Amino acid sequence: MKLLKSFTWKKQKSIEEIPKYPKISCKTLFTFLFYDLKFKKVIFMVEKTILVEKKKEMKEEIVDKKLLEKASQKLEEKRDEKVIVLKVEEKVEEKKQLNKEISIEELPGVGAATAEKLREAGFDSMLSIAVASPGELTEIAGLTEATARKIINTARHKMDMGFVSGNELLEKRRNIGKISTSSKAFDALLMGGIETNGITEVYGEFGSSKTQIGHQLAVNAQLPKEQGGVEGMVCYIDSEGTARPERIKSMAESLKLDPIKILNNIKFIRAFNSDHQMLIINKIEDLIKNEKLPIKLVVVDSLMSHFRSEYVGRGTLSDRQQKLNKHMHDLLKLAETYNLAVYLTNQVMANPAIFFGDPTTPVGGNIVAHASSVRIYVRKGKKGTRVARVIDAPHIPDSECAFRITEEGIRDIE
Numbered sequence: 218m219k220l221l222k223s224f225t226w227k228k229q230k231s232i233e234e235i236p237k238y239p240k241i242s243c244k245t246l247f248t249f250l251f252y253d254l255k256f257k258k259v260i261f262m263v264e265k266t267i268l269v270e271k272k273k274e275m276k277e278e279i280v281d282k283k284l285l286e287k288a289s290q291k292l293e294e295k296r297d298e299k300v301i302v303l304k305v306e307e308k309v310e311e312k313k314q315l316n317k318e319i320s321i322e323e324l325p326g327v328g329a330a331t332a333e334k335l336r337e338a339g340f341d342s343m344l345s346i347a348v349a350s351p352g353e354l355t356e357i358a359g360l361t362e363a364t365a366r367k368i369i370n371t372a373r374h375k376m377d378m379g380f381v382s383g384n385e386l387l388e389k390r391r392n393i394g395k396i397s398t399s400s401k402a403f404d405a406l407l408m409g410g411i412e413t414n415g416i417t418e419v420y421g422e423f424g425s426s427k428t429q430i431g432h433q434l435a436v437n438a439q440l441p442k443e444q445g446g447v448e449g450m451v452c453y454i455d456s457e458g459t460a461r462p463e464r465i466k467s468m469a470e471s472l473k474l475d476p477i478k479i480l481n482n483i484k485f486i487r488a489f490n491s492d493h494q495m496l497i498i499n500k501i502e503d504l505i506k507n508e509k510l511p512i513k514l515v516v517v518d519s520l521m522s523h524f525r526s527e528y529v530g531r532g533t534l535s536d537r538q539q540k541l542n543k544h545m546h547d548l549l550k551l552a553e554t555y556n557l558a559v560y561l562t563n564q565v566m567a568n569p570a571i572f573f574g575d576p577t578t579p580v581g582g583n584i585v586a587h588a589s590s591v592r593i594y595v596r597k598g599k600k601g602t603r604v605a606r607v608i609d610a611p612h613i614p615d616s617e618c619a620f621r622i623t624e625e626g627i628r629d630i631e
C-alpha cells in the first residue's frame with residue numbers, strides 16, 4: 218500500500234507534498250510486486266520442501282529403529298543358539314575327557330604287559346573293552362576267561378556309556394554333511410546326498426555303476442556346501458585295481474574344477490589283502506589326527522573282494538565274519554568320530570531262496586547290513602540307464618530313481 222501511495226503522489230508533480238516517500242516508477246512497482254509474490258512463493262516452496270524432508274527423515278528414523286530392533290532381536294536369538302551349541306560341545310568334550318582319563322591299566326588284573334597286548338589288538342579304550350566279548354580278550358591277551366569277564370564288567374561300570382539327550386542328538390545331526398551324486402533324482406532319493414557320520418553301502422552286479430559313483434563322490438566331496446560338497450579331502454581304498462584318475466579328471470573338468478587340485482586332494486591306496494585293508498583304516502585315523510588332513514570321505518571299492526577270496530569254504534566263515542565285524546566297526550567308528558562319510562561298494566550273489574523278483578543279495582551277511590546306515594541296490598535299467606533303490610535306511614523310505622553314466626560323470630536322465 219505504501220508503494221501505491223507513492224505512485225499516486227508522483228503524478229501530482231509536487232515534490233514537497235510527498236516528502237516521506239521515495240519516487241518509484243510503475244514498472245519498478247510491478248516488478249517489485251511481482252518479485253514480492255515470487256519471493257513469498259519461493260519461501261513457501263522452501264518451507265514445504267523442508268517440511269517434506271523432515272517428514273521423510275522422521276519416517277526413515279522410524280524404519281531404522283524398527284530394523285535395528287529386528288536386527289538386535291535376531292542377534293539375541295543367534296547368541297542363544299550359539300550358547301546352546303557351545304554348551305552341547307562343552308558337554309561332549311567333557312564326556313570325551315572323562316572317557317580318555319580312565320586308562321585301561323586301571324582295570325583289575327591288567328598289568329603293563331597285558332595292557333600292551335590289548336592295545337596292540339586295538340582294545341585301547343574303555344569303550345572297546347566294555348563292548349568286547351570274553352572270548353576275544355582270552356584269545357588276544359592270553360587272559361583266563363574269569364579275568365576277561367571281570368575286566369569287561371569293570372570297564373562297563375567305569376565308563377560313561379554316552380547317553381545323549383534328544384536335543385544333543387539333534388544338534389549332532391545338524392552337523393551332518395551331504396555329498397551330492399551329481400544327479401538331482403539320485404540326490405532326492407538320498408534326501409540330499411550321501412551323509413557324513415555313517416556308512417553308505419551300494420551293491421549291485423558288475424557294471425552297475427558302483428565304481429563310477431565312488432569316483433563322482435570323490436570329486437563332489439571337495440565342493441563347497443552350497444554346491445553339494447563337504448569341502449574335504451578323500452581317501453580312496455581300491456581293492457580291485459579299478460580306480461581311474463583319468464575318470465576323476467574328466468568329471469572335475471566337466472564341473473569347471475582344476476583337475477590337478479582335485480586329484481591332489483584324493484589319497485588313493487591299493488589294498489593288497491584283507492589285513493592290509495583293515496590296517497589302512499587305522500592309518501586314515503593317523504592322517505586325520507596327526508597330519509591334520511581334513512578327510513571327509515572314505516571310499517572302499519570294494520569291501521568284500523579280499524575277504525571273499527581269502528576265506529573260501531564253510532569252515533572259514535566264522536573267522537571271516539569276526540574279522541569283517543572288526544573292519545565294519547572300525548569304519549563306523551571313523552565315520553562317527555570324525556563326522557566323515559564312508560562309501561562302500563559291495564558285490565552280490567545269487568540267492569536261490571528268492572523265487573520272485575531280483576534274486577541278488579549283497580555279500581557279507583548281517584554284519585555288513587547292520588553297520589551300514591544306508592543300503593542302496595543299483596542295477597542296469599532300460600536304454601543304458603541305471604536304477605538305484607534304497608533298501609534299508611532309517612530316514613529314507615524304500616524307493617527308487619533312474620540316472621545315467623556319461624563321459625562327464627553321473628547325470629540325470631534328460
Ligand SMILES: Nc1ncnc2c1ncn2[C@@H]1O[C@H](COP(=O)(O)OP(=O)(O)OP(=O)(O)O)[C@@H](O)[C@H]1O
Nearest residue numbers: 421422423424425426427428429430459622623624
Ligand atoms: N567314460 C565313460 N562314459 C560313459 N560311461 C562310462 C564311462 N566309463 C564307464 N562307463 C560306464 O560305467 C560302467 C562301469 O561301471 P562301474 O565300473 O562303476 O561298475 P561297477 O558296478 O563298479 O562294476 P564291478 O562290479 O565290475 O566293479 C560301464 O559299463 C560303462 O557303461
Ligand SMILES: [Mg+2]
Nearest residue numbers: 427428459518
Ligand atoms: Mg567296480
